[in-house]
Amino acid sequence: MSLLEVNDLTVKFYTEEGVVNAVDNLSFSIDRGEKFGVVGESGAGKSVTALSVMRLIESPGHIESGEVLFNGENLLEMSDEEIRSIRGNEIAMVFQDAQTALNPVYTVGEQISETIRHHLGYDETEAKERSIQLLDTVGIPDAESRFSDYPHEFSGGMQQRAIIAMALSCDPDLLICDEPTTALDVTIETKILQEIETLADEFDTAIQLITHDLGVVADVCDRVMVMYAGKPVEKAPVEELYYDPKHPYTVGLMSSIPRIGDERERLQTIPGTMPDLVDLPSGCSFHPRCPYAEESCTRSEPALVDPETGAVATDDDEHVAACLEYTGELTDGLGYEVTVRDSSDDAEVETVAGAKASSAVDTDVPDAGGDRRD
Amino acid sequence: MPEVIVVTDETPLLRAENLTKYYDSSGGFLDSLLGNSQDVKAVDGVDLELYEGETLGVVGESGCGKSTLARALLRLVEPTDGSVYFQQRVEEDGEPAGRREVDLTTVSSDDLRDLRTDLQYIFQDPFSSLNPRLTVGDIIGEPLDIHDIATGDERTERIYELLETVGLNPSHTHRYPHEFSGGQRQRIGIARALAVDPEVIVCDEPVSALDVSVQAQILNLLEDLQDELGLSYIFIAHDLSVVEHISDRIAVMYLGEFAEVGSTDEVFSPPYHPYTEALLSAIPEPDPLWEGDQIFLPGTVPSPLDPPSGCRFHTRCPQIIQPAAYDLEQDVWRSVVDLKLRVKDAETLESIATVPDETPADDATSRTSIRELPSAQFESVIRSEYDLPTELSDSSAERALSQAIDELYEDNVTGATARLDDAFTSPCEKHHPEPAQTGTNHRIACLLQDERYDGDRFEAVDADSGSGSDNAVADD
Numbered sequence A: 001m002s003l004l005e006v007n008d009l010t011v012k013f014y015t016e017e018g019v020v021n022a023v024d025n026l027s028f029s030i031d032r033g034e035k036f037g038v039v040g041e042s043g044a045g046k047s048v049t050a051l052s053v054m055r056l057i058e059s060p061g062h063i064e065s066g067e068v069l070f071n072g073e074n075l076l077e078m079s080d081e082e083i084r085s086i087r088g089n090e091i092a093m094v095f096q097d098a099q100t101a102l103n104p105v106y107t108v109g110e111q112i113s114e115t116i117r118h119h120l121g122y123d124e125t126e127a128k129e130r131s132i133q134l135l136d137t138v139g140i141p142d143a144e145s146r147f148s149d150y151p152h153e154f155s156g157g158m159q160q161r162a163i164i165a166m167a168l169s170c171d172p173d174l175l176i177c178d179e180p181t182t183a184l185d186v187t188i189e190t191k192i193l194q195e196i197e198t199l200a201d202e203f204d205t206a207i208q209l210i211t212h213d214l215g216v217v218a219d220v221c222d223r224v225m226v227m228y229a230g231k232p233v234e235k236a237p238v239e240e241l242y243y244d245p246k247h248p249y250t251v252g253l254m255s256s257i258p259r260i261g262d263e264r265e266r267l268q269t270i271p272g273t274m275p276d277l278v279d280l281p282s283g284c285s286f287h288p289r290c291p292y293a294e295e296s297c298t299r300s301e302p303a304l305v306d307p308e309t310g311a312v313a314t315d316d317d318e319h320v321a322a323c324l325e326y327t328g329e330l331t332d333g334l335g336y337e338v339t340v341r342d343s344s345d346d347a348e349v350e351t352v353a354g355a356k357a358s359s360a361v362d363t364d365v366p367d368a369g370g371d372r373r374d
Numbered sequence B: 001m002p003e004v005i006v007v008t009d010e011t012p013l014l015r016a017e018n019l020t021k022y023y024d025s026s027g028g029f030l031d032s033l034l035g036n037s038q039d040v041k042a043v044d045g046v047d048l049e050l051y052e053g054e055t056l057g058v059v060g061e062s063g064c065g066k067s068t069l070a071r072a073l074l075r076l077v078e079p080t081d082g083s084v085y086f087q088q089r090v091e092e093d094g095e096p097a098g099r100r101e102v103d104l105t106t107v108s109s110d111d112l113r114d115l116r117t118d119l120q121y122i123f124q125d126p127f128s129s130l131n132p133r134l135t136v137g138d139i140i141g142e143p144l145d146i147h148d149i150a151t152g153d154e155r156t157e158r159i160y161e162l163l164e165t166v167g168l169n170p171s172h173t174h175r176y177p178h179e180f181s182g183g184q185r186q187r188i189g190i191a192r193a194l195a196v197d198p199e200v201i202v203c204d205e206p207v208s209a210l211d212v213s214v215q216a217q218i219l220n221l222l223e224d225l226q227d228e229l230g231l232s233y234i235f236i237a238h239d240l241s242v243v244e245h246i247s248d249r250i251a252v253m254y255l256g257e258f259a260e261v262g263s264t265d266e267v268f269s270p271p272y273h274p275y276t277e278a279l280l281s282a283i284p285e286p287d288p289l290w291e292g293d294q295i296f297l298p299g300t301v302p303s304p305l306d307p308p309s310g311c312r313f314h315t316r317c318p319q320i321i322q323p324a325a326y327d328l329e330q331d332v333w334r335s336v337v338d339l340k341l342r343v344k345d346a347e348t349l350e351s352i353a354t355v356p357d358e359t360p361a362d363d364a365t366s367r368t369s370i371r372e373l374p375s376a377q378f379e380s381v382i383r384s385e386y387d388l389p390t391e392l393s394d395s396s397a398e399r400a401l402s403q404a405i406d407e408l409y410e411d412n413v414t415g416a417t418a419r420l421d422d423a424f425t426s427p428c429e430k431h432h433p434e435p436a437q438t439g440t441n442h443r444i445a446c447l448l449q450d451e452r453y454d455g456d457r458f459e460a461v462d463a464d465s466g467s468g469s470d471n472a473v474a475d476d
């Protein structure tokens, strides 16, 4: 049994502008101790997914349907009290913005101790001791005296570490990290990612890492799900996703990031922006931006399938993608090729769009103006 | 007015000399009355050149002063010291008539205002820098009005043209900023900067708030505009791979100073500045099989209120130079310096090391302070906290270290501080590295590139300054 199993989750937000389809019919699972990445740009539904697992969706948001099984029990059916005892205890979360997760009027140490006392029933001295150890573990120098610092006396990187210490304080089974290092400098980012990894290995904690950064995912994760406009478009073990991407959006993402040592004059781009989630494009939501889109893409919505067989994805499939190519509904097929550049000491992947994709390379035109959100 | 001088190709379009910006961090009147005022040395003596048609990237971690530098260059903040020379176009009877050099830091505010038509700025956050109550047309039209560039139909025409240039639909002139996505808003910001037909645009983290696919669109747009309009960019960013992609030359900034300046190729290949090398190694590669040797920097960027002596990077530099007297493993040496710096700043013993989880306690209650440990255990806790071996390979270094640990054990932090300082002072703490020429256009500010460094040791010319290590361990 998977540690976490999300089945057919649909989340909507009822806003003045209309109904936002934040997450649409999403399924995935995470095994005990596994590091699972969720990748996508803003508006992809990554954070909403995380919040749903924590059952933190607030009005005007609403979980329409689906189930979130944690150790086999449906979190969506639990009482408020039950869910509270799971949150922080068995599932912990680290957000991008550490500042908002720490209360400015209590010392960092008090906040961690309080969490420990609350969840583990330690007395005050024990909790303090444990907090100092944790702060030390996550690499806060001088943990003993830093214990009584207020959040504003911590740098951004230290605040984020404190949050991680707090999240780990109760030895959770699942740690959800939502862009945990996005606001940080790269030198600190590396350290924090490494700490998350080491600690997760040490405590056999599963990680759900939400990020827009493909470098971070490659560094940390075992398996990855790429999301676009509220839907998963590809799921794969990390190496397959990078060396053998199956969905045009994944390919587009990979080739739009600048790489050190890359001689390309121009970056490839995905034209346009994320569609309006109130008014999703028909058929495949990616079709207005997809260089391979055909008539059929505007009509039928591709299901997640095994790209080899075209059969509807099951739990056993390692690599699945949602593109009509794999159900034989495209006439011209997909025109990209992936070349793996093998420089002396490390392999680099370069995703080259094939002839047919040339339109994508040059189509640096923003959308016609239909979209109004990020 | 400065006289008109002939400008050759080699003259940089924009040149900063010793550009400096200090902020006063004192709490106010009372603080300054009591002499408590302290300067935040945000930008401290930066020299830079920007040539026509090129992109100079400036990278660094947050707090390194890169945004302040960007603002001081255009005098959006008043520099504390230094000059910024700009080769201004001059016209005679509407015809171009060469250029003249003006110092932006001394021109009158009227002249500065006129110069804004040559020097423009693009902000990181396209949303907060666009007035939400103005339509896109008016946002772009504003600089046209301010500088009396166009009115009436001509103005409208120009706005349409600009929108098209940046890839937006001219029919959007009547929309408001909130109706656009992040990438589109950044395009509006670019159109506004282009409105006055500038020569130099300072781009302050222009893509860091954008999604990757949109980021690529904006980077391509900036490059296309540069080709088309012959623009010169100063491109400020924290993301090295973005900077590498867009820049012809790169300056790496650390604590208000340039650590390294060179062509993109030079900066990205050896010889490296140790800081650049660490930054480069830290970038997570989008490749799951990539096994880079990541260089971890201890600690965080120190406060610009009181930057470290000598080389400002010495508190974190993996390659910090050893005193001539020793020949320790480099990482052991780094650890010794870490211990020394921590002891120096320590207020109490407890802040030097914490008792690790697994330390066996010989009585039932666990110990929470290293103060309570027996001497042998105290020593091993200290050594393991700083990754120091049980014995340093150099006997005189070992003597100084173990004596200092003994002093700590006796709670004599002052004594330990003095002893460590005496025995373990790096030339990097005493000498401020001057930029050394390491290639045609490549300058590295690191003592390893200094001619006084012979590949093994650093010989200071004046006898005085090298003393720290020499007489260090002789005293008892």
Ligand code: SF4
Residues within 6 Å of the ligand: A247, A248, A249, A284, A285, A286, A287, A288, A290, A291, A292, A293, A294, A297, A302, A322, A323, A324, A325, A330
């Ligand atoms: S279904 Fe069509 S539009 Fe969607 S990704 Fe595949 S080719 Fe592109």
Ligand code: SF4
Residues within 6 Å of the ligand: B273, B274, B275, B311, B312, B313, B314, B315, B317, B318, B319, B320, B321, B428, B433, B445, B446, B447, B448
């Ligand atoms: S001068 Fe010394 S501390 Fe500074 S970068 Fe060079 S080796 Fe490192």
